[in-house]
Amino acid sequence: MLLFLGAVPKVCYSCGKGPAFGHSRSHSMVATKRRFNPNLQKVRISVGGAPRREYVCTRCLKASKVTKAV
Numbered sequence: 001m002l003l004f005l006g007a008v009p010k011v012c013y014s015c016g017k018g019p020a021f022g023h024s025r026s027h028s029m030v031a032t033k034r035r036f037n038p039n040l041q042k043v044r045i046s047v048g049g050a051p052r053r054e055y056v057c058t059r060c061l062k063a064s065k066v067t068k069a070v
Helices: 058-062
Strands: 020-025 031-036 040-047 050-057
Touching: 040 058, 050 058
Parallel strands: none
Antiparallel strands: 020 031, 040 050
């Protein structure tokens, strides 16, 4: 579990995965900058026995790296 100070948007609470940067390529192969965002879902998870709403990537949800709150 990663701990951050303050609000960190577009970052997975469990693994810390954030946006990646690359290029979009048109038919003429002109490169323009683009951003690849992780697939984040806002879910209720159990943190220290208390439920919290956090952004978690679908990869961590599928791998059960976080426990959902009841």
